[in-house]
Amino acid sequence: MSIDTVGDKISLNTASYQRINHIFVFLEVFKQEGGIQSYVKDIFRAYSGLEKGYQADVLLLRDNPEYSNPFAGDSLKFHYFQNKSPQLGRIKMAGVLFKFLLQKRPQQVFCGHIKLAVLVQTLCQPLGISYTVLTYGKEFWEPLNEKERRALAGAKEIWTISRYSRDRACAVNGIDPQKVRMLPCAIDGDKFTPGSKQxxxxxxxxxxxxxxxxxxxxxxxxxxxxxxxxxxxxxxxxxxxxxxxxxxxxxxxxxxxxxxxxxxxxxxxxxxxxxxxxxxxxxxxxxxxxxxxxxxxxxxxxxxxxxxxxxxxxxxxxxxxxxxxxxxxxxxxxxxxxxxxxxxxxxxxxxxxxxxxxxxxxxxxxxxxxxxxxxxxxxxxxxxxxxx
Structure with a gap:
């Protein structure tokens, strides 16, 4: 599959055009600011720029539609599950995820937090749908419980932000380093620029x-x-x-x-x-x-x-x-x-x-x-x- 680069956009050649469905599952992105949230927003920005063929449903456990979201569009469709009862919100999200897995048969599910990995594994593996776990850092540097470790072991890949994060997590949780790929944080060069002191x-x-x-x-x-x-x-x-x-x-x-x-x-x-x-x-x-x-x-x-x-x-x-x-x-x-x-x-x-x-x-x-x-x-x- 070849790609073209036009301006700030990366797209598939029309000769190899195909529709690719993904599902992203996150705890929260827009409810509050933080390093993880900023990182995920950059991923959304990058994914939106892939153009033709790439489409994803994004499930957000703790967000609701009232939070500002500039990424909703043709390539990213958002679904919110914030609920006064966290358990009920999780059950509703699991139901929607299962329905999407059955109906859409996504090429890949991307799990955005280790605390969701067991749920994603439970629903994906019986259907033969592979999943990737996205990690940020500290949340998997310490020993995880047995179910979470099995969920990581069952993932096709694990993405993390740095070599240090990979090495530390692999050492304490018995993860195969060959399974871990790098997706580093990004900087918006238009937002952060040099200038004089105000x-x-x-x-x-x-x-x-x-x-x-x-x-x-x-x-x-x-x-x-x-x-x-x-x-x-x-x-x-x-x-x-x-x-x-x-x-x-x-x-x-x-x-x-x-x-x-x-x-x-x-x-x-x-x-x-x-x-x-x-x-x-x-x-x-x-x-x-x-x-x-x-x-x-x-x-x-x-x-x-x-x-x-x-x-x-x-x-x-x-x-x-x-x-x-x-x-x-x-x-x-x-x-x-x-x-x-x-x-x-x-x-x-x-x-x-x-x-x-x-x-x-x-x-x-x-x-x-x-x-x-x-x-x-x-x-x-x-x-x-x-x-x-």
């Missing part, structure tokens, strides 16, 4: 004449792996060389008082600005404030690194996680031991000096979009669905 934001946060380090992360006590505390501990050494440095932390959560106290204890409380929650639509303007994006974390992938790079901002990550993929094993950014303030400080000093190629914002943006733009995701998705 004067009103500079004034709001007191960043006049400052070198700005920035992190976007949840500040939850259960998420200290994000490394905000490590960056705060690195500040005293950084300030010795760059006394104008300030650290802008975007996000909210119950760990903020501890972090604020840490900054006070280290004598850098005047250098740390807690910006709180920033809506997604305002994030780009905030990335543009940064001279460096610093997050020595442990991520399944780390879409924030791509967002920063697309805005022309150099990045620092941890060295033992999924960030190896967006940072291309260090080609596109600095990777350091994630709980080591000294290593973070040393890397920050290199970034702020700006002599390394990885500080070239234009080059960084070009590389990030070429590897992880929506077009790249669309081509990878097409390759995966054609192999089913």
């Amino acid at each position: 004067p009103e934001l500079v004034e709001k946060y007191g960043l006049q004449d400052a070198k700005v380090l920035m992190t976007v992360a949840r500040l939850w006590s259960g998420d200290i792996y994000k490394g905000v505390d490590v960056t705060i501990r690195a500040l005293p050494k950084i300030i010795q060389a760059f006394p104008e440095v300030k650290y802008l932390v975007i996000g909210r959560g119950d760990d903020q008082p501890r972090l604020a106290q840490l900054a006070k204890d280290l004598g850098v409380s005047d250098r740390v600005i807690f910006a709180g929650f920033v809506p997604t639509e305002d994030l780009m303007a905030h990335y543009r404030l940064a001279d460096a994006y610093i997050m020595p974390s442990q991520e399944g992938f780390g879409i924030v690194y791509l967002e920063a790079m697309a805005c022309g901002v150099p990045v620092l990550s941890g060295d033992d996680d999924g960030s190896a993929d967006p940072l291309q094993d260090g080609k596109l950014g600095w990777r350091v031991p994630h709980r080591n303030p000294e290593a973070v400080a040393a890397a920050c000093l290199e970034i702020l000096q700006g002599k390394d190629k990885r500080c070239d914002g234009e080059w960084l943006r070009e590389q990030a979009i070429a590897l992880f733009g929506i077009d790249a995701l669309q081509k990878q998705l097409l390759s995966l669905v054609q192999s089913q």
Whole structure:
């Protein structure tokens, strides 16, 4: 089967045109924002661009039609099952899924969460319909129960976002690595672009004449792996060389008082600005404030690194996680031991000096979009669905 590329669209040659039916099953996509939801929306965007022949029914357990959905159209038809009784909603979704399996005989069912994999296996296997499990990260890094492991074992393929996510899940759940394929996160290069620092934001946060380090992360006590505390501990050494440095932390959560106290204890409380929650639509303007994006974390992938790079901002990550993929094993950014303030400080000093190629914002943006733009995701998705 050959393909044509026209503009931003990828389509089947008319000579090999055929109708291909798929079913996607997800927990929720539009009810709330988050990494998984953003990833799924990018998959919808890419799937919609496949054009001729590809059509899918999308079953959403916890969403309803009132949520904004820009993806409904000829190629994607959505069905909602949000219910006051979660059990009843699940039963209704199972009934519709079973009906579609019998009537439409889809070429493939894509299960969007491990918590739905047992249901999908139960309905698909007796009918001889194969299924693929889409995974994001943490939800299958730890040992799963026996039924979930059997559901993964019965899947034709497992898609995940990074090599790290694959390796960790395979190690703890006995998954065959050959069954796992990569479908990485994507960055919208039209949404995240370089630009000057907005004067009103500079004034709001007191960043006049400052070198700005920035992190976007949840500040939850259960998420200290994000490394905000490590960056705060690195500040005293950084300030010795760059006394104008300030650290802008975007996000909210119950760990903020501890972090604020840490900054006070280290004598850098005047250098740390807690910006709180920033809506997604305002994030780009905030990335543009940064001279460096610093997050020595442990991520399944780390879409924030791509967002920063697309805005022309150099990045620092941890060295033992999924960030190896967006940072291309260090080609596109600095990777350091994630709980080591000294290593973070040393890397920050290199970034702020700006002599390394990885500080070239234009080059960084070009590389990030070429590897992880929506077009790249669309081509990878097409390759995966054609192999089913």
